[in-house]
Amino acid sequence: MLYENELIYIEREVSQVPWLKIFTKEIYKEFSHCPTPLQKELFDTILFCERALLEFYQPEKINIASFANYVPRVHFHIMARFKEDAFFPECMWGKQQREFKKLNLPSFEEFEEFLRARLKN
Secondary structure, rough: OOEEEEEEEEEEOHHHHOOEEEEEEEOOHHHHHHHHHHHHHHHHHOOOOHHHHHHHOOOOOOEEOOHHHEEEEEEEEEEEEEEOOOOOOOOOOOOOOOOOOOOOOOOOHHHHHHHHHHHOO
């Protein structure tokens, strides 16, 4: 777990691309079922994570998704995308476009330190 407070927590999804997942601590099936303060916390955290990924990795694009079909609870995926990643421009659940290769990116551990330092502020 990368971060948690009384409403949410952030986890890493191990992937070719930098990928964060934000979950509500209390289980809600739909975003509209969440109380307004939780909705605000989720939006603020999504924006915070997007900005951190943009600043640290300088990706081609950020993808934000919320499906919750396999995990039927409110959560969001925030992914930094690169032209060289195996699925770009498709979504990470889409059809692979090219051979999978390690991207030349700073380590996720470095990003984790970067993210935690910003979360403290």
